Amino acid sequence: MKSLTVEQTTDMIIKACDAIVENKPYLTEVDSKIGDGDHGIGMAGGMEKAKTMLTEKRPFPDINSVFKMTGMLMLNSMGGASGVIFGTMFLGGVKNIEPVIELDGHLMARIMRGSLDAIKERGKANLGDKTMVDALEPAVIALENGNKEDLVQLMKEAKDAAWQGVENTKNYIAKYGKAKTLGERAIGYQDAGATSVAIIFNAMYDYVESLAQS
Amino acid sequence: MKSLTVEQTTDMIIKACDAIVENKPYLTEVDSKIGDGDHGIGMAGGMEKAKTMLTEKRPFPDINSVFKMTGMLMLNSMGGASGVIFGTMFLGGVKNIEPVIELDGHLMARIMRGSLDAIKERGKANLGDKTMVDALEPAVIALENGNKEDLVQLMKEAKDAAWQGVENTKNYIAKYGKAKTLGERAIGYQDAGATSVAIIFNAMYDYVESLAQS
Amino acid sequence: MKKIINDPSDIMEEMLSGYISAYSRYYERVPGQNAVVSKERRKNKVALVIGGGSGHEPLFIGFVGKGLADAAAAGNIFAAPNPQLIAETAKAVHEGKGVLFVYGCYAGDNMNFDMAEELLQMDGIKTAHVRVWDDCASAPKERIQDRRGIAGDVYVIKIAGAACDAGLELDEVLRITEKARDNINTIGLATSPGSIPGLNKPTFELGEDDIEFGMGLHGEPGIERTKMKPANELVKRMYTELKKEMGLKENDEVAVLVNGLGSTTLLELNIVYHDLNKLMGEDKLIVHDAEIKRYCTCQEMGGFSITILRLDEELKKYYDTPCFSPYYARGEIK
């Protein structure tokens, strides 16, 4: 499979929303260890609102609108660091892209690169600072380096890279967010935001994969 | 043994103070069950102050002063229901008695009868209302009915009667104090103030008894 | 249960010293006594003296101030103040016009205040008292004098203070204060115990999911031990009790206090008020004023109480006057 339609992209993002909502307790637990424990509530709240709106407002004219709608709802409902960061994850990538109606590997890579750059611009975090960047950046690189002709394989490599990024965050000291004062004590614990990124990529992969099967 | 000197009476009351202080945790526990748990602190605080003053100010000119000093210090330091009630237990009995320098069984009975009457006047509680009256009244009756010539035996009967009174309080519903709202639920639990009365009589008996031995 | 204290026997001394030194702008101490006196106490008027056991802060010491009490006698933890302390406190603020005592109706308080009044009267000082018995969960109406005083204290103090300020005679201040008292009811519920400072002990025991309706401030039992429920069900039950007790009906004008007992948060108390306001709205009560505060606590006890004061024109006049203490300020009313 090479690409998704706007409707399929909408379904894919809804699956990502569902996955975050399902993982609310897990994200809460992860954030409780070294953060303030609200990441699960925040993400689930934002993505639930996004899902509702995506479901009500569908169909959308283009891929861009699907991402933009999701990002705007997260940005303007969640609040917290993750509202801006994850809002930007969906908003930032499509900002400078002309309307498209097909999501292929090239576009996916371009959108996510744009998101990553916008997030780094906004949040100032770099690889190794124990944030969601540690999951998103490897996923973007995987998207950029992978075979754009096989969307399933490409998304698999991206989600694997994201999960590897989550693993890596265990070795880092936090430079941003509420864990930054922990210093060495944060080592051994994974970052909550990075975990959300991996869950989102995982769900997107699952959708693409099941679509390819059917 | 027939009677105590003023100095011996002072020692006896000091022993009663010590006994209450030693039993502070026990009284706390008893009051916690159906009251607000402060009876041990209150009684121990008041009787510690009384002991300090009795020790500093001794010797006293008469028996009356020993009781009065003890009562005043309890009344004006403890507060709470027990400050008034137990203050009155030491103050009320000597109020209308001319200065005496010997404490025999007759005087003991007279003092404690006066205390009991003053307490009932002040607090309105009667036998069976689950208060310290349930221990004091039987003790007073024992003092009045016993053989005044044998102080040790007389005090033994008084303290036994007081302890029996404590046992009896377990069967009563409280009409006064913080347990009164408990209704049936107070049954099975002894009254804290009654317990204090028994501890005080017990200590007075122990003193008299050890004095007779020596 | 970690308590931030020093030697338990210094609690009262240090607590009062801390409060009075922090707010030395407003307060001084009756020398040698556990009593807080307002620097702006009334001149040439009936003096208002309050008091009770400590451990319920800000009550009582936090209600000394302009338009409020002239002084408070602070008993030991959960124990009524002793007669000497009460009498000395009253003497420190007496201005020849008599003293009104306002305190919660508990056996200990009643006896100690009575003895203090006897002492003062022997010294030729006119006295009167109002015992607050607002807790309608603590005894049936027929035995109203067996009821406990809880958060309703605050309203009684407020109105008594305003009546004193008005320069009325003692018997008139007494009449108005009793009228306030007779138009106030409170019902509380507990979700978790407080503790006795200095002892490492909870004031009562309560199962993981249990709550007690009508529980007293020291853990005295209430009307029913039941299971935890959503806020709106708890509030509904409490409001229903109050409504029945007070015979509240359409167009009755009320002041309402949602009072946290200690550890229950303002967030939760706000939700309680949200639910309560809905019910009062359905019944078309006129809410003249509302407060969401922690006024009458029992250490870190969990739970809250709802107090309703039914106002008429006379009570409203006294309710609305400005007053100020570090914990209770009114004055920006428009």
Next chain:
Amino acid sequence: MKKIINDPSDIMEEMLSGYISAYSRYYERVPGQNAVVSKERRKNKVALVIGGGSGHEPLFIGFVGKGLADAAAAGNIFAAPNPQLIAETAKAVHEGKGVLFVYGCYAGDNMNFDMAEELLQMDGIKTAHVRVWDDCASAPKERIQDRRGIAGDVYVIKIAGAACDAGLELDEVLRITEKARDNINTIGLATSPGSIPGLNKPTFELGEDDIEFGMGLHGEPGIERTKMKPANELVKRMYTELKKEMGLKENDEVAVLVNGLGSTTLLELNIVYHDLNKLMGEDKLIVHDAEIKRYCTCQEMGGFSITILRLDEELKKYYDTPCFSPYYARGEIK
């Protein structure tokens, strides 16, 4: 952990509705937004807008009022408000003279307020902000911008409000508010966790006898986990840190806030002030004003913080002006 709430997803809605309806005398809501607006907001002056995550009540919504903030944007529990909410809140009170934002320095708040300012500036509204970073336990002085904002928020809001009231231009209000911020430090300690309303979870874990110096309001670690000690030892250590941090010396004039984090009682906080006052006296600090309150909480978290504001004549002028909100009233100063 029993919380008095209804459906967890209604917490914000009901909490704000409760607060605003109880104090409808003073407040209204920005339609459709989780924002509290003062009915007596400034006219023709710089507007002061505050905000942050909820769950810390009375902060922030309790500091909207006369002489204080014109409005507060209430984020979800422990989460900064979103940019749209902040921008709408600001628009509701903007009077053409610009808007000053005061908020605690956290990654989430910084990013959301920054985005809101971008939105407002696109609409031609002048904006500025002061990030409060008073918690000196949260990062070394060299990385002051990494420090968290805790109870010091209160003093910054007070002084910013007074500067707005004075009718100064935005840049002058900004200068004074930054000056206040730069003269405030706080250090806290935690004895027990709070909880996240709606989740039945403590915000952190702490051993039976353990406390944490410098712990943040959400349970972020501080400078040391240690054993529980008597109040005076805790206070001594905290005061020593503040003194070193601020270089306090004889005759320095200060305002001091002892702030309870939630379940710690006023009785304990009074004892803390007693101990603190002794140390300040030994050092001959001049205590211009002191408060013992629960202003900046984290649900039923146990512990307290000490905030010191060093005053000069300019700051004192703004500190001393009257103000009023249901939770923070000054005005009876003589």
